[in-house]
Amino acid sequence: MSDNFNRQVLLIEKPTGKLSSDHFRIVEGPRPEPGEGEALVRVRYISMDAANRAWMQGATYRSELKTDEVMAGGALAEVVSSKAVGFAPGDLVFADTGWQDYAVLPAKRLMKMPRVDPPTHLLSVYGVAGLTAYFGLMNIGRPQAGETVVVSAAAGSVGSIVGQIAKIKGCRAIGIAGGADKCRWLTEQLGFDAAVDYKQGGLFKALRAEAPKGVDIYFDNVGGDILEACLPQMNLRGRIVCCGAVSQYDGAPPTAGPRGVPGLIVVKRLIMQGFLVNDHFDERDKALADLSAWVNAGKLKIEEDVIDGLENAPAALIGLLRGENRGKRMVKV
């Protein structure tokens, strides 16, 4: 890639069914220049998130994605030149740069990041994935030693960290993931007590066998049928952490919600609570201190799945939605 050019991945059509490479186009144009109060950043690693697909469905906690614009996405980037107070060439930042080589952004949309080795940890354990796992489990789930914690999309970026924090807190950790290999990886490499392959069928019974005393915390990354299988297995005063609904992002809208709502919530006095990671940013320093202490002590293993090349970003997201990834997927630009 020439330093004077900027490749951009555009979202040219919003999917009504499954996302495909036809929904994107790569274009090349001149490298932009920063105006007053702005910085030019070189994108280094783009975070691949299930939420990227959810944003195509309409306005959520962020505004609706528009077609023929650069595909939105968070990334780790380096400041190339700056007319923004507080930012200098070489600074590392996190920003919604979108899927492109370069972006020009105002200072208020840049978050300065520390130098960490490896820097990719700033997108995984010290980024949205790690903080989402931490705040969701600690602040909403509130785990107590001896409790049983179940997490879905357990081999993904958020789920793999949730299960390991549950173990650190003295809980029994059960992952739900797609495929025998992923399940083996969760138990043999990440220390989960058990893992259930939802693609095998019979999820309700398989989960019952691994959680004979019931479930105290269900960390829900997927919604749909898996939430429905977990609901009746919740213990009295259990907590359901509603983190996301990846089973409902890549296709037509679901026809009906899970059975058992609200009946089981009433009878079992469950708390079912949604959250967004940034709701808890005032506690970020404490979370990062805990996460880095666990990583440094070898208690928290971080898996990163780095795909090379901006041109491969569409395939990387499509593959993530199909369950190709283990741990945090990102694209090196």
Ligand SMILES: NC(=O)c1ccc[n+]([C@@H]2O[C@H](COP(=O)([O-])OP(=O)(O)OC[C@H]3O[C@@H](n4cnc5c(N)ncnc54)[C@H](OP(=O)(O)O)[C@@H]3O)[C@@H](O)[C@H]2O)c1
């Ligand atoms: N609340 C927040 O602030 C916040 C912040 C970040 C992320 N999130 C949410 O956290 C969840 C995880 O996101 P992520 O970006 O970290 O992705 P990820 O977990 O790394 O990857 C997504 C995984 O979802 C699983 N999956 C896909 N379709 C599924 C289906 N129909 N049923 C069950 N599992 C399915 C796949 O694994 P399998 O092989 O196991 O199917 C895939 O690997 C998402 O729901 C996301 O929206 C929430």
